[in-house]
Amino acid sequence: MRTQLLCTFAHKKDLDIISDYISKSYTVSEKRLFVFSNAEKVSELYITYNVEPDDYKKTPNTIMIHRKKETNTLYTVNALNAIIRKSNNGVLDKKFILNWPVYENSLMLTDGDEIRHIHLELFKRIDL
Numbered sequence: 410m411r412t413q414l415l416c417t418f419a420h421k422k423d424l425d426i427i428s429d430y431i432s433k434s435y436t437v438s439e440k441r442l443f444v445f446s447n448a449e450k451v452s453e454l455y456i457t458y459n460v461e462p463d464d465y466k467k468t469p470n471t472i473m474i475h476r477k478k479e480t481n482t483l484y485t486v487n488a489l490n491a492i493i494r495k496s497n498n499g500v501l502d503k504k505f506i507l508n509w510p511v512y513e514n515s516l517m518l519t520d521g522d523e524i525r526h527i528h529l530e531l532f533k534r535i536d537l
Contacts, residue, residue: 411462412438412439412459412460412461412462413459413460413461413462413465413473414457414458414459414473414474414475414476414483415435415457415458415459415460415465415471415472415473415474416455416456416457416471416472416473416474416483416516417431417455417456417458417468417470417471418453418454418455418456418470418471418472419454419455419456419470420452420453420454421446421451421452421453421454422452424444424454424456424533427456428442428444428456428535431456431458432537434466434468435458435460435464435465436460436461436464437458437459437460437537438458438459438460438461439458439459440536440537441458441534441535441536441537442456442457442458442534442535442537443456443457443458443531443534444456444457444531444532444533444534444535445457445483445516445529445530445531445532446529446530446532447527447528447529448527448528448529448530449527449528451530451532454532455483455516455527455529457474457476457483472485473485474516475489477509477512479509480509480510480512480513480514481513481514481529482509482512482513482514482515482516482517483515483516483517483529484512484516484517484518485517485518485519487519488517488518488519488524488525489507489517491519491522491524492507492512492517492524493505493507495524496508512526514528514529514530515527515528515529516529
């Protein structure tokens with residue numbers, strides 16, 4: 410069965426509380442959390458984990474994301490669409506080939522009309 414990748418935003422000081430909340434609120438498919446830090450603001454953490462699609466519920470500071478495994482790029486659909494438009498003269502073409510290595514080890518988000526490109530470093534892996 411396919412799983413849904415989620416990302417919870419956290420501050421470094423709250424990691425234990427947030428990881429405990431995640432483990433109690435969701436059935437984490439692979440029994441592990443990957444914690445990434447913002448390479449430029451190391452106190453900003455992004456906790457990623459897979460859940461069964463039926464187990465997803467809206468919770469504060471948590472979004473659904475996708476991952477390009479070859480480049481370890483995390484992204485939202487809105488961010489992907491914005492990147493394609495930016496790279497393709499404003500045209501959203503679902504067949505457009507993106508230069509994924511440009512986004513290696515990154516989290517791609519949108520902030521209004523802006524694309525946020527956050528460089529990530531693996532901070533910790535938590536086994537549940």
